[in-house]
Amino acid sequence: MQVAIWEVLGKRTEEDQFAVVGGLKAPDAEMALLLARETHFRHKEGVAYAVRRRGEPEVHAGTWPAEVLGGVTDRSYRRQEGYVGVGATMKRVHRQLAAKGLVIDRPRPPAGRTRSAEAERADA
Amino acid sequence: MPDEYRQAALKFIEMHANSEVMGALPEGTWIPRAPTLKRKLSLTAKVQDEVGHGQILYRVAEDLGKTREQMFDDLVNGRTKFHNVFHYPAETWGDVAYIGFLIDGAALVNQKALLDASYMPYVRAMRRICPEESLHLRHGEQLMLELVSGTAEQRDMFQDAVDRWWQPTMHFFGPPSKQKDMLIHWGIKTRTNESLRQEFFSTYVPKLWDLGVTVPDPRLAWNEEIGEWDWSEPDWDEFWRVVRGNGPMTSIRLAQRKTVWDTHAWVREVFAGMPEASAA
Numbered sequence: 001m002q003v004a005i006w007e008v009l010g011k012r013t014e015e016d017q018f019a020v021v022g023g024l025k026a027p028d029a030e031m032a033l034l035l036a037r038e039t040h041f042r043h044k045e046g047v048a049y050a051v052r053r054r055g056e057p058e059v060h061a062g063t064w065p066a067e068v069l070g071g072v073t074d075r076s077y078r079r080q081e082g083y084v085g086v087g088a089t090m091k092r093v094h095r096q097l098a099a100k101g102l103v104i105d106r107p108r109p110p111a112g113r114t115r116s117a118e119a120e121r122a123d124a
Numbered sequence: 125m126p127d128e129y130r131q132a133a134l135k136f137i138e139m140h141a142n143s144e145v146m147g148a149l150p151e152g153t154w155i156p157r158a159p160t161l162k163r164k165l166s167l168t169a170k171v172q173d174e175v176g177h178g179q180i181l182y183r184v185a186e187d188l189g190k191t192r193e194q195m196f197d198d199l200v201n202g203r204t205k206f207h208n209v210f211h212y213p214a215e216t217w218g219d220v221a222y223i224g225f226l227i228d229g230a231a232l233v234n235q236k237a238l239l240d241a242s243y244m245p246y247v248r249a250m251r252r253i254c255p256e257e258s259l260h261l262r263h264g265e266q267l268m269l270e271l272v273s274g275t276a277e278q279r280d281m282f283q284d285a286v287d288r289w290w291q292p293t294m295h296f297f298g299p300p301s302k303q304k305d306m307l308i309h310w311g312i313k314t315r316t317n318e319s320l321r322q323e324f325f326s327t328y329v330p331k332l333w334d335l336g337v338t339v340p341d342p343r344l345a346w347n348e349e350i351g352e353w354d355w356s357e358p359d360w361d362e363f364w365r366v367v368r369g370n371g372p373m374t375s376i377r378l379a380q381r382k383t384v385w386d387t388h389a390w391v392r393e394v395f396a397g398m399p400e401a402s403a404a
Contacts, residue, residue, distance in 0.1 A: 003395055005183075022252055023183045023245075025192070027395050039176050040252065043259070077166035083262035090265065093273040094334045102336035107346045114326035 005054040006032040008039075010046040014066070018050060018059070029053070029060040037062060037069070043078050044070035129310050133243050134188035136312050141181035142199045143207035148174040149377050150214035151223055159217065166263055167220070173256045180252060184245045193392075200382035202369050208295045211371025215288075218281035221271050222289050224264020226328060230296050232257045233324050242311030272335045279336075286332070287340045294341075294355075295363040297321040325353040 003025045009018040022040055026032035032051040041049050047066035052059045062069075076082035097103050148171045155171065158164035182192045198204040209227055214220060235257055238250045271282040301308065301316035308316065325344070332339060343356040366374070 020248070022180055022249060023187075024179070025183065025186075031395075039179060043256065045252075045255075075165075075169070077162065077263075078169045078259075080259055080262065082166070083259070083266055086262050086265050086269070089269050090331070090334075093269055096273065097334075097336045104333035104336060104338065106333060107348060108330040108333070109326045109346055109351075114323040 006051045008036045009050040011048040012046050033062050133312050137185040141178050145178035146206040146210040154220050177253050180249050184249050200385050208366045209292045211366045211374045218285035221267035222285035225268040228260045237315045240314045290340045291358045294358040
């Protein structure tokens, strides 16, 4: 089965140039644009999208304007903004559990350190 | 591109794609049973993302010389592998929280290391996938916090999930890397399994402890002297049994995927038969 390969292009901001962000297979430009929108831009990753059939110069621009790309209904659960406050909740729950004496206090690496440089070198 | 490199990259990326597609199944079974509409929406979106990652990665792998049809056929017929953790059942909502927080957390540790890999089309795919995995991690963290700050039954549910999933999570990073790991040699992978596992410990174990969640490894402790974590080697025989297709859910999950693959063959045929596609 031979289905055409398309490169997916996107612009993160209006000032950006189109850049290749991935690829997909589709039988025609219309389907390629639909799949590109669903697979590469449903989290509001950019303001414009387009597809180009591999080996061909013609760019087919997506018709959905920036403000509706990624959807207009409340789908914040698809984006980081839907989870704002998780870090603060973590700290609050930790304080509550500490007050109840439930947390486990054991040695741990200093903040921001995952492993010593010596151990990394020895492993490499 | 050296053929040895191409083959190694193909095998690695194909396995990654397989894992994304199979990884949608354990959580997918909880969509109808999600406790609220909000949770149902967010879990559905997450599962959609995982399948989307599979599509993106199969596209990258295809350019290395194997068709998507062949890759999927090999997957559903048990000829190729997928990650060990997706061979296990998701028994409770606590498992959904565990998968979202700690399996996605483990995956993110692995995948962020791939942003420096040597095969640029794969790196480009990872640039697309990592932000979504980071979102999934937030989602999982929120689920986990709800349980650990809830009733005693909810806390027990999450603790039970940790107890059952910890060993598979240790397996997830793989056995200690060989002295000459070809994937690292070629830059397809950039860090050893042990380095990634240690990063996982440092990132997530303190968080679990802060919430009073225990880890079922009595030896697990930060060793200040050597600057890394001491831990117990898991049962590697089980790891090999599972990844060779003998996990508790392997045959059921493959049968699910195979059924859909077979019954939806007509969709692929329609696509391939469209005039534009024929001219390609």
